[in-house]
Amino acid sequence: MKPVRLTALVIAIGAAFPAAAQSNEELLKELRALRDRVGELEKKLAAQPAAAPAPQPGQWGMTPEQAQELARIGTKAEALQDNFEMQGFKGLKISGQIDPTWIYNRRADDASFVLLNGEDARYTYDNSYFGMAVLDFLKETEGGTIWHLTLAPERGTGALTNGGSIVHEASVSVPLNDLQTRLWVGQIPDWTGYEITLPAGNKLITHNLLFDFMAPTAYTGAVLDHTSGKWWSRIGLANFNTPRNGSGNKRPVLIYRVDYSKGEFSGWGFTGLHGKGYNYAADDTDDAGNALFPNDVGRNTQVHLLEIDGYFVRGDWSLFGQASYGQQKKAAIYRDDGTLRDARWWGLSGTAAYMITPRLEAVLRADYVNNEKNGGGLLGYSWDDGANGIGRGFGSDGSYSDGADKGANRYALSVGANYRYDENTLFKLEYRFDAASQPVFEDVKDGGYAKNNHLLGASVVVSF
Template identity: 60%
Template sequence: MKQHTLALLTAALALAYGAPARAQSNEELLKELRALKDRVNQLEEKLKATEAKAAKSAEAQWGMTPEQVREFNRIAVKTEALEDAQEALGLKNLKITGFIDPTFIANKAQNTAGFQLLNKDAYAYDAGYFGMAVLDFQKEMDGGTRYKLTLAPDRGTGSVFNGGSIIHEASVNIPLGDLQTRLWLGQIPDWTGYEMTAPPLNKLITHNLLFDYTAPTAYTGAVADITRGKWMIKAGLANVNNSRKSAGNKTPALIYRVDYAKGEFQGFGFSGLHGKAYNYATDALDAAGGLRFADQAGKDTRVDMLELDAYFIRGDLTWQGQLSWGRQRQAAIFNEDGQLRDASWTGLSTLLAYKFIPRWEATGRLDYLRNHKNGGGLFGYSYDDSHNGIGRGNGFFWDDANPDPEAAGKGTNRYALTFGLSYLVNQNAIWKLEYRYDGASQPVFLNTKDGTFTKTNQLLGTSMVLSF
């Protein structure tokens, strides 16, 4: 405004004194200066009105005052800088979740009662995938590639089959052409049956008999992951319960799972495994303490497994069921003539749950496992096991110095009845209570108090699953 005023005054003076031929009196000059001043004032008022109109127009357009617009611009610049920094640090689309699952288990036959958390015990039905502390990292790239790393010290799949590794899952899922056709690589937890590995995804504390004794732990390999409408298909080649094949073992296994979501409330799936896996029967010792099958020790043998599961979930009601069949060559517990025999099994499991109050849910589960042939033998269990109730009963140990074909050739069928309650404390915490009754066709459970064997056992457990 000052610049415009000076310019006008300068022009006025130039007009007033620039032409000698037009000499003017002082009175005329004052009149011209007054007229010029009035014109400058008019121009100043017009400029102010234009600026006010522009401000009102901006406020009407953006719903903000000029000061608010400037503040918005500053925020936008800072946000862009934060996004750039997040991407540069690799944090874009990174999701971190986890949970902790302190658990209390009382086992009558084992004469134990106490809390379990990150315990280093071998896997068993009363020391399974509970008492965990898990940290999960998931990242998706702009092109759709997904990375997943799940850390589970002492109680993850890695601790079961890979020398105490803390890796529960380490995988990458790469799109091939489109997001519904993918290649899945790495260490992948088993997908058999209706029960999941992680406690937050299960209604009970313990797992069913089929999950514990007939299913693999994890796969290390490559899988095609295909989604077509309501169908989800996974199929590939992998090592079974093994991160690296040992010398002389070269054959991977064919693994697959197919799921179909029939409708909003129901669906079914089936899975299979056909290939070679470690045979624990070759670890059996003879009377002298040496390997009875030293010539076959360390050799994988053929495994075939088929499984069908289904579900119906609507409102407060949940039903899930599973049928399984399996066989491993030369992996039975009993070998009378010095020749390794085949282990085979069939089983079923069904679960029913109902939320009788929004936060309270009651659950019941029934399991049955038929395993009497050749002294018994399940996937990964080719020996008498008085803790888990597998084998020939009464702690029977057959060797060349104590042959008893009739007793040694008969395995044990198992069943389990489980009842549970759960309470949703809040969106991140679930409290569980469970009573489990295990039974067997022979006395296979060791009573550690007096060294006797019984056909039944009881377990009581409670846990608090806290997730974030």
């Protein structure tokens, strides 16, 4: 209400009272006092600051120049995002690792740095998946399809199974009804056991005996992949250790793996393979190059592999275990009498690791492989192998130390440590003692055979 109107109202109210109630002089005093009070209130009201005007939409307290600059930044960000998506980078993850390694092998009389050594592609336990350089591309589309390409020159699965290919994995995973049910196709590295192929995920430099000599290398085929709660199941049909089956082998093998994760720190899994694989025993020739078994058996014979593994992590301790069984028809080493026999083997492996400090971890691994039957013979190994200690032992006179039909059982014990230097760098050190029930390790210095061998390794694994 405006001050003038308030004063007039007060006077009108006072005039409305009867004259007899009070004298004119008293009435005037009261009116003056009321007028003075209204005046004081008017001064206080005038002294208060005026209300600030409502901000203009989009300014948020900025100057016009600042608002224009913000608009320009928003436009540039949208353009960069559109360009990022148009070039296919959305959902793309690029990672890699490299692990220059140094290996000393007593019986081989060898001490050398190892990195991308493609001049000798033969797989041995001192020349396996280390000394690698890996580049990994993983792309996921908005629909949930996952495209995966891993390149590993000289040392990947392709180098062993596909004529020296640099492709370690090339696969796509397409969701079917939902993201938990997928069709996984392409070249897929083997999933057997508690150890993985690439060095950044392993605690030691070398692999256990079951990984090296009792597990497949890679599959090329189609897999149904399903996840349900704590269960993860994969089952499929694939070529076994080859990108394309040869003549006479028109059937893929059946492969599967099931994993159960009880929690973040424990779980178990099992795998299987059933079908035909290449039989190196049937491919044997005489000194003139003639096939010794041209009509006895085809070049591919039945293979059965079964394996179970588990892990348990509690506090500073990590425990891993594995048991494997395998057999291949007419693929045993003992065939000196002209008869092909079945190869059969089984093995155990266990690893224990303890975190001494948050960065330093001590590791112990023990392996055992039973390989006596029919002179021995493991997956892909159907001959006496002095580098790996597979097959029958030899005495000083060159004769079989325990008969031509009995293979040697193998043992291995590794002790080592790894040190996490920073988020991307891991130093590894390993001493490994390999032994056998017969003298099966060739000593290249004197040409003889021994029951044991010693290996020392060191590596730096850098990943991003």
